[in-house]
Amino acid sequence: MDTQVKPNEEHYRVLIVEDEQSIAEGLVDMCEYRGYKASWAPDGEKGLEGALSGNYDLVILDIMLPKMDGFTVCNKVREVNRELPIIMLSARNSDQDIIDGLALGADDYISKPFSVPQLFARIEAVLRRSRRNVDFENDLVLGDLTIHFREYLGVAADGREIPFTRKEIEILQYLNAHRKQTVSRQELLRDVWGYDNAESIDTRTVDIHVTKIRKKIEKVPGAPVYLLTQRGEGYMLRPNPDEEE
Numbered sequence: 001m002d003t004q005v006k007p008n009e010e011h012y013r014v015l016i017v018e019d020e021q022s023i024a025e026g027l028v029d030m031c032e033y034r035g036y037k038a039s040w041a042p043d044g045e046k047g048l049e050g051a052l053s054g055n056y057d058l059v060i061l062d063i064m065l066p067k068m069d070g071f072t073v074c075n076k077v078r079e080v081n082r083e084l085p086i087i088m089l090s091a092r093n094s095d096q097d098i099i100d101g102l103a104l105g106a107d108d109y110i111s112k113p114f115s116v117p118q119l120f121a122r123i124e125a126v127l128r129r130s131r132r133n134v135d136f137e138n139d140l141v142l143g144d145l146t147i148h149f150r151e152y153l154g155v156a157a158d159g160r161e162i163p164f165t166r167k168e169i170e171i172l173q174y175l176n177a178h179r180k181q182t183v184s185r186q187e188l189l190r191d192v193w194g195y196d197n198a199e200s201i202d203t204r205t206v207d208i209h210v211t212k213i214r215k216k217i218e219k220v221p222g223a224p225v226y227l228l229t230q231r232g233e234g235y236m237l238r239p240n241p242d243e244e245e
Ligand code: CA
Pocket: 018, 019, 020, 062, 063, 064, 065
């Protein structure tokens, strides 16, 4: 848990890790225009150093960077800080980049070229979410697997440990709080991701996360029994599949 004091909302400190100077300067200007304080790190090593300094509330992290790529930076940050919000910038609109970034614990991604309102919708949603307190007290039991929310860890009956990312835990917590109810992708984007205007946001990120979660919780991820797809409607968590409906 990071112990840094949260500054006033208007003075969020944003670290921009980006090697293309024109993009970085544009982002710094945009952040400052919004009242944030922004700094620029031009390569992965400096980015990692800044991200671990405790001086920032949010990191915008490019993937293709000199000295250390964005995936490595993200991974190294998450080894010691699971809370610091990270938004990855992807040059290509590549599913694999998105999947890799999210698997490493990034909070969100945005593809270049992005629009300013789009980026700030993401930034504001991520910051809003990071202020929210989530109930990490309870465990979730899915068959042989017990998921300890607080530790971001699933433990199987045979002792095997399965790590979860923060986002995966937040999704499972939300679905668990609404167990046996259908939860739409828009609802997840609004309440788990924090987007105000979820209709305009690509729902693919929800599906990608659900696929990752199923690989961890389901015996046969392609034929799930706990985390079900409700065709055309959304998702439903059913912790006790044998219970009578
Ligand atoms: Ca780059």
